Amino acid sequence: MSYLESNLKTVPTGLSKVLYLNWPLVILLTAVASTGFLMLYSVAGGTLDTWAEPQMKRFAVGMTAMFIVAFVPIWFWRNISLAAYLVALVLLIAVEFFGAIGMGAQRWLELGPLRIQPSELMKITLVMLLAAYYDWLDVDKVSRPLWVALPVAIILVPTFLVLAQPDLGTAVMLVAGGGLVMFAAGVSLWYFGTVIALIVALVFGVLESRGTDWQLLHDYQYKRIDTFLDPSADPLGAGYNITQAQIALGSGGWSGRGFMQGTQSRLNFLPEKHTDFIFTTLAEEFGFVGAFSLLMLYAGIIAFCIHAAVVNRDRFSSLLTLGVGGTFFFFFAINMAMVMGLMPVVGVPLPLVSYGGTAMMILLAAFGLVQSAHVHRPR
């Protein structure tokens, strides 16, 4: 009998679980999603049915999923972690063979009326499996090389599949999310230090080798790096997107140009204005006040996750909560850093705001796991 099950008596049952949900989190999520509806309405030129309305429907479905997931005891989710991961992995492989082509990369799988993006599913099931793994593993074995190698493999297998699609953004997210759970589980800092040192060495090597005989990348790849470092060098070519995004963002000023008054997105200077670059429209129309408020809403969600993880004494629950919160964090941090020119452009949407079905519904279901961990925590 595990530690958790010994304390079952005090866990709420039936409909009374509603009272024990983490309600501030629900409110914050709804606030973020509502910002999204507003922006989708605006970028569609004041029409609901283009993007805003489908997005609202998906939000309703996702919220329902969140409550259902939250009501199911957390130990059930722990027990199916491995199965869920394997299912996601099989779907990811299936997409290689039968996937539809979306935006130049194979990402979707059509199953009857359902269109699923297995890579989105993988982001969460990976975190679940790693949390379950460290829940199972003895604490003193956590940093032994062999027991570190296994979770690294668990992370890298789907990462390579996703890279083959090719979807760099999701690959980065998988490594970051998985690494975060390993970090939280207490894997020795030496490992992380070594990996970071290697990455720094690699970046250094790549940049230094340019123009020499042992050049590590192709010329066009170096060109992309140049574009990132100085987008204004090629404003009408490869740097066009990022230059336009920054102009829109910066021109927002303190309070913005006003709702539906953004000239940059209106005139179609902005690329992908309803998906990856939606933050620029928000920043242009609502200025620093709006953009910073959204950042604070996101930070609030993360704060609640960390708090819930710290107060929860069950190891699986804590790690899962940190993992989901961390994945969510990487979503918005990478997206914002990307549109503000702090990072190269990789395809990562702004969570709950960007237009996109699978990502939103899976994120909400993942927050259902966080809620379930919270409701069924040992008391």
Next chain:
Amino acid sequence: MRRSPKDTAESSRKITRRALMLGGAQVAIVATLGLRMRRMQLEQADQYRMLAEGNSVKIRLIPPARGLIYDRNGILIAGNEQNYRVTFTRDDADDVDRVVTDLRRLIALSDADTAALLEDIRKRPPTTPITVADRLPWDDFSRVAVNAPALPGVTPEVGLSRIYPRGADFAHVVGYVGPVSDYDLSRIENPDPVLRIPKFQLGKLGVEAKFEDDLRGHAGQRRVEVNSAGREMRDLGRQEGEPGENLQLTIDYKLQNYALARLGEESAAAVVMDVTTGDILCCSSAPSFDPNLFVRGISVKDYKTLTEDDHRPLADKTVQGLYPPGSTYKMVTALAALKDGAITPETTVRCPGHLEVGGRRFHCWKRAGHGPVNLVKSLEQSCDVYYYDLAQRIGIEKMSEMAQILGLGTRPDLPMSAVAEGLAPTKAWKQERYGKDWLIGDTINASIGQGYVLASPMHLAVMTARIASGKAVEPRLVRARGGVEIPAREAPELPLDAAWLAQVRRGMSAVVNAERGTARSSRVVMAEWKMAGKTGTSQVRNITAAERARGVIRNDQLPWNRRDHALFVAYAPVDNPKYAISVIVEHGGGGSTAAAPIARDILLFALNGGVPPLDAYPSAQRGRIRTQHETLDLVDPDSVSSDVKTRV
């Protein structure tokens, strides 16, 4: 059990420690993001605001001109014409209803069109230009262009659109283009951005579809300055695209035109092939349709007329239509038997008018029988019993092997849509397809091209060309690409003894030229163009024993779609073969009466390079041929060059 409470408490503390470290890192990153926001939006806001005001340079794509398609002599088959159209972008308009009302005063828009347009405007994203009117006459277009400043959101545009000057003649070979659909886009990996231009034309069928990547070309870019309302103010510079590559087909424009006219009202097909190079000079399927209808967007009514016609104008019968080849298959059986050594050309078989095999009676078309028959006579008079006998000696596998050698039962490698594979049946095939054993009766039927055997007119033309040349010629449709001539491949020799082929050719010559030949009435009397061929009549129904006893119902007393298919394959000149032809007339009756005269006319046209001279025909037929040629609707070869070439 495994985990002691102390262990858990310690691990919980560890997680808390790490969680706080994570939290700290996340706070730092959020702070960085916040500071970046502050820097960009507060400190540098003025600078970015200025950039935004001056942000007036937009990039527009210039659609490339689609590659042209020419016939073998450089006559235009598919060209481009100027297309005047008007588009509307909701984002640039202030009051949609007012603009549309004003627009209706300038160009004719029916109430239904207007309703559809408003619906389209409401549904599409606001920045997508929507086509209001396409193919406007110059007067309407110029009226809109003059008034454009008063119509925000309305853009008059000049583009290129595909035109097929003699559309119906080439509809099946060349196919047609149409506006890119969402379905098209979803099938292409990394679609070229040019495909997202509204109403951009994409090859949908035939050569247009198969050579899409070559014909399309590459888009150019235009940098334009726009004002704060998004309207173009001036051009800042342009980078020209590349027009698509031109294609030259092996088709002969005039021959193709003549063939379609000659096929007339029939549901029929004709293929002419050069026996040495494999060039397809003519590939006509009748009736045809006007591909220009599809380019403009075909109306439901027109489309219904095309799909409901029992002569199936949309199907390309030359490569998609599969038919039992009937007696035209006898050369296959004969060559198979010769190769096997089962017979020599002198072997005779007695034909009493029928043959009993396995308790079933197989009839010759001639009830009285042909008496003793050798190879040449069997072809000349198309004796069935001779081939029943051969089939029993060699079996189906040897026949189908020979069919493959002659190009039947394999998919011709042609850049056309839905090219059929045909069928040279084997025992294994029947077992797999129907789960039944091969019967001797199946072999008997196959020996005269009935039963399971299926071939398209293209197959039959290839077969005839191979017999005529003794070489394994492959059909070829494209002569030059992007101005570069594609050399014809040297065809390898067929693995057949020259003496056998000579005998089969003698038989085919007798079919047309001998006194008792089945196609004697279609002979050519000019010595240098004499033709050799083989008739075929393939049943589309079973004749029961009861009917045979009463007397077989004549074709002209049957409903059209129950009549026999008429086939004829031929090559000419006899001594030095140049062209091979196959003609099928669906439900046309006998091959000798319905198909052979058409084949002769087309073949003579090909040899003469124009309407055949009356001297080529037997004197008794010349009067009829003259009237026939006067009634055909042919393009004037001289007007072709001047009329068509002016369009670019």
